[in-house]
Amino acid sequence: MRTRPLKVALLGCGVVGSEVARIMTTHADDLTARIGAPVELAGVAVRRPSKVREGIDPALITTDATALLKRGDIDVAIEVIGGIEPARTLITTAFENGISVVSANKALLAQDGAALHAAAETHGLDLYYEAAVAGAIPLVRPMRESLAGDKINRVMGIVNGTTNFILDKMDSTGAGYQEALDEATALGYAEADPTADVEGYDAAAKAAILAGIAFHTRVRLDDVYREGMTEVSAADFASAKRMGCTIKLLAILERAADGESVTARVHPAMIPLTHPLASVREAYNAVFVEAEAAGRLMFYGPGAGGAPTASAVLGDLVAICRNKLAEATGPGESAYTQLPVSPMGDVVTRYHISLDVADKPGVLAQVATTFAEHGVSIDTVRQQGKDGEASLVVVTHRAPDAALSGTVEALRKLDTVRGVASIMRVEGE
Template sequence: MMRTRPLKVALLGCGVVGSEVARIMTTHADDLAARIGAPVELAGVAVRRPSKVREGIDPALITTDATALVKRGDIDVVIEVIGGIEPARTLITTAFEHGASVVSANKALLAEDGAALHAAAEQHGRDLYYEAAVAGAIPLVRPLRESLAGDKVNRVLGIVNGTTNFILDKMDTSGAGYSEALDEATALGYAEADPTADVEGFDAAAKAAILAGIAFHTRVRIGDVHREGITEVTAADIASARRMGCTVKLLAICERAADGQSVTARVHPAMIPLSHPLASVREAYNAVFVEAEAAGQLMFYGPGAGGAPTASAVLGDLVAVCRNKLNEAPGPGESAYTRLPVSPMGDVVTRYHISLDVADKPGVLAQVATVFAEQGVSIDTVRQKGRQDGGGEASLVVVTHRAPDAALSGTVEALRKLDTVRGVASIMRVEGE
């Protein structure tokens, strides 16, 4: 039976995502009501610039006082799409205190302070849902939190930032340099005017923290995630990867240790074989592999950003939260019972692709090999090529076998001290084999 009193929704933020949420709530109101079991009503929209024309939204709903909106007491659900740490954190906790559940797309806040937000939601018997915080429209948070709740997840590996994937894809397919590819991404709207959060890996690291926490039932904050961006990736790196039958992607990798006693979370560019499904993820798309003990390997693929895809995830959470409200029973909250420590990057076992500029003379390869042996790192392949312009230099590319990252980093530092090594041109990990 349809309940007649509408569930009231407060929207915090009306930018690209928020305006799309409002549009869908209006145009699909009947369908949403049928799926929920009660109509939903947009009761207020908090913005910073009230004078801006917002098509399809009743001007009477617009307010600049977000705090008063979430304190009203008759609000059932607050949708937070303003981003950042404050005032979002205070507004969300205030919403809980005044009886509202929350749907958020705020990955930065959740990665920084998710435990406290979950505790506040539990204290007041409210829901905190955030499917839109990771990978846009791709259903990922709910499958990890609910569908795989009875399984043991061992690894999450994927591309979770569309901007960097677009840039690396353009570098690979067109031969463009990093700056040129970034300019194209900016012109097409894939990159912000200040792309730092994307290209330096902060966005992907926040998502990795959220995914690791859910997957491994432990608390992982963004500060626990090893982070490297793509600003140092060169056309030469892309070409070297191609010669190996690989491509370069910015990967988020969350793993449970082999002994099950710790977890790791990291974000960095890596070479992956062209045979790997992630290698074919093009332009601004996202894709994530989840490896579970019973379910095996699952892949989630789709648009990872943008107004409509993100709004789709927000509305999915809205339907779930409203159903919980009608049933007077909140959905699943935080699961952090394992309390597993997060190991440092040095403990991660991985492979390196190292490109060196060396003196072009006998004995250099032997010196380099000795350094690897002293650090306990085994060499897989070596490729040496003299410079066409002469100058007594050569390019030496070494690909290692798997070893602790600390040993590999130590090897690179030792190589820098060799008189015959003129420079370390690039270092990149090799994954997905």
């Protein structure tokens, strides 16, 4: 066994970073046995050095992350800072100094993953990021290694625990959106500013990363269609229950039937209660992968939190350290297909549309004609009326999203339609 320890620079020491440091210390002997050499925390770069960090030697603390990376004795850097800068510059600096990198930075990887992979390859180093998607759930490595010999056609999943907690509470208790959000905030699941979660930005970044791995093509954050879930209402859940469905914020990645393009999207959707994702409760994540040979696979577990995310970080650390000892590198970016990302309008899906209409003869015929004029077939219609007002709920058959969207815009212009109360896609059938 090699006696000189592999030295690790920890960049960031918040909730995740402090857990990484704790596990490295308490499980040091096990990590040594698994890697084949000792692994040592050689420095911890932070912004606030005066903060008390229990279990971490104060002598390891520094505010100069660049100097830490340029010391000359660091083997692996763990980046858990988050955001674009200074994380991007620090990862680039690490590569320039012969240091492999473990990152949990979904936003950076979704935006600049291609450039970071290229830098790692240029210097003959590793870039691992299991913790960037779905926390503790082993997903990135199984998709890019275990399924490397297969063809993935579709990925659909719940990749944000905050939104799943909110939607689960709305479903199980009948709470409104704001009430469920307030509970998520009180319990620490939602940030003081929950925009990144509830507007789908967090899930979209993860979707971009997963799409790139699944389809061997470069998918950036800007390529992902995104809708938030702030408009989901108790009435939507009532309609979903009548259909035998629930509502989830989903990341859906698909290869076109002809194999010539891919799509990537994040939005709330109704899914049947019989679908495996429908039973994912609280702040858990789950991802459903459909591969040509392996069939349907589901990955499930805690998608956030200090300890679960640190578990994924440490798994990457062990893998990289083993590669260091073998003087090898693991798999890098695979983007050989260079498939275009089609716009949302090309996606074939179903709509659940709730309309407020005048309660008088001929309204349903007028609405049905509008659907027919846009080439959209109606599956079911439910109408309720009282005192001159009526609610009309239409569920369509599958059609291109552009045709469905065009139908909705035409419905808004009808004199008999007083408002479009809700529009939601139906998936997972």
